[in-house]
Amino acid sequence: MPPEKTLRRHALSIFRAALRAANPEHAVEAALALLPLNRYRRIFVVGAGKASAAMAHAAESVLGARITAGSINTKDGHLARLRRIELNESSHPVPDQRGVDGARRIAAIASSAAQDDLVICLISGGASALLPLPAAPITLSQKQQTTRLLLACGATIHELNAVRKHLSAIKGGQLARLAAPATVLSLLLSDVVGDPLDVIGSGPTAPDSSTFQTAWDVVCKYALQSKLPPAVRSHLQSGLAGGIPDTPKSGDPCFRRTANRIVGSNRIAVDACAARAKALGYRPMVLSTTIEGETRDVAAMHAAIAREVVASRRPARPPLCLISGGETTVTIKGNGLGGRNQEFALAAALALEGVPGVLVFSAGTDGTDGPTPAAGAMADGATVARAAALNLPAAAFLARNDSYRLFAPLGDLVTTGPTGTNVMDIRLLLIR
Amino acid sequence: MPPEKTLRRHALSIFRAALRAANPEHAVEAALALLPLNRYRRIFVVGAGKASAAMAHAAESVLGARITAGSINTKDGHLARLRRIELNESSHPVPDQRGVDGARRIAAIASSAAQDDLVICLISGGASALLPLPAAPITLSQKQQTTRLLLACGATIHELNAVRKHLSAIKGGQLARLAAPATVLSLLLSDVVGDPLDVIGSGPTAPDSSTFQTAWDVVCKYALQSKLPPAVRSHLQSGLAGGIPDTPKSGDPCFRRTANRIVGSNRIAVDACAARAKALGYRPMVLSTTIEGETRDVAAMHAAIAREVVASRRPARPPLCLISGGETTVTIKGNGLGGRNQEFALAAALALEGVPGVLVFSAGTDGTDGPTPAAGAMADGATVARAAALNLPAAAFLARNDSYRLFAPLGDLVTTGPTGTNVMDIRLLLIR
Numbered sequence: 001m002p003p004e005k006t007l008r009r010h011a012l013s014i015f016r017a018a019l020r021a022a023n024p025e026h027a028v029e030a031a032l033a034l035l036p037l038n039r040y041r042r043i044f045v046v047g048a049g050k051a052s053a054a055m056a057h058a059a060e061s062v063l064g065a066r067i068t069a070g071s072i073n074t075k076d077g078h079l080a081r082l083r084r085i086e087l088n089e090s091s092h093p094v095p096d097q098r099g100v101d102g103a104r105r106i107a108a109i110a111s112s113a114a115q116d117d118l119v120i121c122l123i124s125g126g127a128s129a130l131l132p133l134p135a136a137p138i139t140l141s142q143k144q145q146t147t148r149l150l151l152a153c154g155a156t157i158h159e160l161n162a163v164r165k166h167l168s169a170i171k172g173g174q175l176a177r178l179a180a181p182a183t184v185l186s187l188l189l190s191d192v193v194g195d196p197l198d199v200i201g202s203g204p205t206a207p208d209s210s211t212f213q214t215a216w217d218v219v220c221k222y223a224l225q226s227k228l229p230p231a232v233r234s235h236l237q238s239g240l241a242g243g244i245p246d247t248p249k250s251g252d253p254c255f256r257r258t259a260n261r262i263v264g265s266n267r268i269a270v271d272a273c274a275a276r277a278k279a280l281g282y283r284p285m286v287l288s289t290t291i292e293g294e295t296r297d298v299a300a301m302h303a304a305i306a307r308e309v310v311a312s313r314r315p316a317r318p319p320l321c322l323i324s325g326g327e328t329t330v331t332i333k334g335n336g337l338g339g340r341n342q343e344f345a346l347a348a349a350l351a352l353e354g355v356p357g358v359l360v361f362s363a364g365t366d367g368t369d370g371p372t373p374a375a376g377a378m379a380d381g382a383t384v385a386r387a388a389a390l391n392l393p394a395a396a397f398l399a400r401n402d403s404y405r406l407f408a409p410l411g412d413l414v415t416t417g418p419t420g421t422n423v424m425d426i427r428l429l430l431i432r
Numbered sequence: 433m434p435p436e437k438t439l440r441r442h443a444l445s446i447f448r449a450a451l452r453a454a455n456p457e458h459a460v461e462a463a464l465a466l467l468p469l470n471r472y473r474r475i476f477v478v479g480a481g482k483a484s485a486a487m488a489h490a491a492e493s494v495l496g497a498r499i500t501a502g503s504i505n506t507k508d509g510h511l512a513r514l515r516r517i518e519l520n521e522s523s524h525p526v527p528d529q530r531g532v533d534g535a536r537r538i539a540a541i542a543s544s545a546a547q548d549d550l551v552i553c554l555i556s557g558g559a560s561a562l563l564p565l566p567a568a569p570i571t572l573s574q575k576q577q578t579t580r581l582l583l584a585c586g587a588t589i590h591e592l593n594a595v596r597k598h599l600s601a602i603k604g605g606q607l608a609r610l611a612a613p614a615t616v617l618s619l620l621l622s623d624v625v626g627d628p629l630d631v632i633g634s635g636p637t638a639p640d641s642s643t644f645q646t647a648w649d650v651v652c653k654y655a656l657q658s659k660l661p662p663a664v665r666s667h668l669q670s671g672l673a674g675g676i677p678d679t680p681k682s683g684d685p686c687f688r689r690t691a692n693r694i695v696g697s698n699r700i701a702v703d704a705c706a707a708r709a710k711a712l713g714y715r716p717m718v719l720s721t722t723i724e725g726e727t728r729d730v731a732a733m734h735a736a737i738a739r740e741v742v743a744s745r746r747p748a749r750p751p752l753c754l755i756s757g758g759e760t761t762v763t764i765k766g767n768g769l770g771g772r773n774q775e776f777a778l779a780a781a782l783a784l785e786g787v788p789g790v791l792v793f794s795a796g797t798d799g800t801d802g803p804t805p806a807a808g809a810m811a812d813g814a815t816v817a818r819a820a821a822l823n824l825p826a827a828a829f830l831a832r833n834d835s836y837r838l839f840a841p842l843g844d845l846v847t848t849g850p851t852g853t854n855v856m857d858i859r860l861l862l863i864r
Contacts, residue, residue: 194739267744285746285747286740286744286746286747287736287737287740287747288733288736288737288739288740289740289744290736290739290740291732291733291736292732292736293728293729293732293733294726294729296725297725297726297729297730297733298729298733300723300724300725301720301723301725301729301730301733304719304720304722304723304724304758305719305720307626307720307722308718308719308720308721308722312699312718312721314717314718315717315718315719315747326736
């Protein structure tokens with residue numbers, strides 16, 4: 001029966017295990033360590049994403065002089081010291097010409113690979129924006145204008161992706177087609193719920209299930225036919241008429257020697273939490289790694305499960321560590337300062353007011369939570385009373401989405417600094 | 433590995449087990465069967481609630497001629513054939529004079545009980561409105577006016593209850609005080625999340641933690657001092673000055689021989705579900721009996737757990753029956769027809785589209801769900817596609833809260849008719 005302070009120390013220790021498991025350098029090193037290098041004549045490294053520099057650094061440390069050439073697109077300031085792989089800084093989340101130039105170089109390297117060669121592709125969060133290569137003659141600004149038109153109509157992310165993949169020369173499996181007949185090994189750090197290969201970084205090496213017809217149907221659904229830039233419209237119509245090859249589908253020969261491997265993900269991080277919790281003496285129980293939805297309702301349901309454990313030792317007996325992953329959303333109603341993880345902790349604190357022996361922890365694996373310097377926060381059954389003693393009414397802070405200003409004076413923020421990775425959020429409920 | 437049809441049959445069978453466990457007649461019979469009747473000189477039966485007639489009927493069938501006298505308040509039309517206990521029909525949810533007359537009779541019977549007597553008190557959902565007894569000289573209409581004033585200011589249910597208990601002559605433990613020094617056995621059918629004794633039926637036989645000061649603080653918080661009916665204001669101020677005894681607190685001598693026993697509740701119903709699921713070959717896992725929150729988010733989290741089971745056999749291996757209780761809310765956004773249980777099934781169906789081997793079930797134990805003739809609905813990974821084939825776009829139906837009009841044509845409604853009980857909702861996810 002560890003006291004409350006120990007629960008907090010344990011939660012931090014369990015979260016650190018998640019960060020280690022999601023570390024992009026460790027993940028790439030482990031994935032490449034057992035590669036049968038002598039099977040390949042030349043090895044190329046390409047990729048894009050906010051963690052691509054760290055991933056490329058790991059590739060260099062394992063492969064060293066075996067790397068013939070390489071090029072990756074990274075976000076401004078997200079750097080690493082590389083010797084053989086070119087590093088192209090570019091803009092995120094709005095792509096720019098530097099990103100296009102880098103993507104063209106990456107496409108050229110992939111195209112140069114031959115039958116006996118290996119192309120290692122390193123993809124992490126942000127790759128969609130960091131690997132822009134509009135299909136000629138479409139320009140970057142025409143592609144962006146199309147995106148804005150779709151967003152303004154309320155198109156879903158799936159609809160948006162179907163159109164964008166069909167305006168790209170590299171997304172939706174087309175990087176794998178450029179690299180064929182070389183072997184392609186894509187190592188993916190997933191920041192998408194459920195780890196869908198065709199969504200992470202817009203799936204440059206994964207089969208695409210959408211078609212030119214899908215893309216055109218989206219355009220027609222929102223009646224954008226005449227509003228599209230003419231180059232975009234004529235590209236989609238050529239594709240529809242069979243004048244341009246569609247993105248490669250599952251079963252396409254270009255995927256015969258392509259492997260997509262998730263090396264970092266929320267699931268992998270959650271597994272590491274479960275192992276660490278077990279080592280600390282808790283029964284680990286993973287609820288789900290795909291939790292989305294409005295943060296305060298998700299928090300209330302987590303709290304309801306914790307209350308049930310306290311009241312009736314169900315769904316499992318304490319000492320228990322409930323673990324959940326994914327990424328929730330916050331509908332902003334006030335002008336407060338906070339993030340989804342701090343709001344989760346605050347909403348759970350209200351639902352667990354006065355309940356003894358339960359610690360709530362929620363933090364983002366990227367080390368940031370909303371526009372705050374914290375990664376998340378911790379709370380327990382005494383949080384609301386401790387805040388009230390400081391004249392901080394918890395319900396009012398939650399009502400205006402002001403979780404940061406409540407947890408900061410309580411000293412209950414979780415602060416890690418930038419972690420160099422992003423596999424969404426980790427939520428823990430420790431129950432003794 | 434039962435096929436989908438079997439999953440549906442099993443879900444209905446598990447729900448029926450919940451209804452049996454929450455049956456008010458069975459519950460009262462079981463609670464009274466072992467009573468040492470020869471210890472008491474006289475036995476009185478009082479009570480209120482929508483199920484009080486059924487509960488009184490059970491009391492008569494066990495106690496028969498041992499009942500000296502009795503009186504219960506029930507909702508119009510919620511009747512049973514009684515021989516010894518008077519049945520007072522009255523208005524719900526807005527109380528009326530018939531309710532006051534009945535409550536006065538109930539108070540008189542309780543007051544007549546002596547040291548060696550037993551007062552059995554039968555409380556079920558609706559008792560707050562069905563047992564109105566304003567403290568003299570406050571009138572029913574003055575009390576109702578006070579309630580309306582508080583509601584209009586946005587007072588919480590806890591604030592409302594603190595004030596109302598202090599305008600009543602019977603709520604907040606005062607029925608137990610009237611009956612002292614007799615033994616009081618309260619049998620409660622709980623329709624409140626978490627089964628708090630002081631909230632169910634406004635706790636006529638339970639210690640009250642609120643005081644006249646609490647009540648007056650609420651009045652001041654909403655600046656209602658001068659807006660209250662004068663009789664209400666002067667009653668609260670007399671109480672504040674010590675001129676009227678406060679509601680009895682925990683430790684008050686009047687509770688020395690008082691027992692409050694929950695004989696029907698969501699937890700009891702959920703336990704019965706778990707036992708039935710186990711008998712049918714499922715691993716039962718109770719998530720929580722206190723789940724509240726916005727229905728579609730709660731549904732999404734249930735679906736996320738089910739997806740995790742399918743993907744990684746966590747938090748437990750199939751065949752699994754996830755069970756949760758409580759009562760969610762729906763923020764109405766459209767002009768559709770439905771209820772929280774049907775909306776739960778619809779939101780879960782969207783979140784589980786295409787996922788095989790998962791059946792979702794949600795229904796109200798009172799047999800009704802919103803203004804529809806159904807108690808709830810069932811759904812699975814094929815529901816969205818089956819609806820689409822009938823030209824019923826599931827997402828659009830959810831957006832306008834129109835779950836009934838989707839499930840009715842699919843034949844996936846759960847229909848039980850009135851069940852005579854109410855222990856909130858039961859949600860099941862069967863995963864094979």
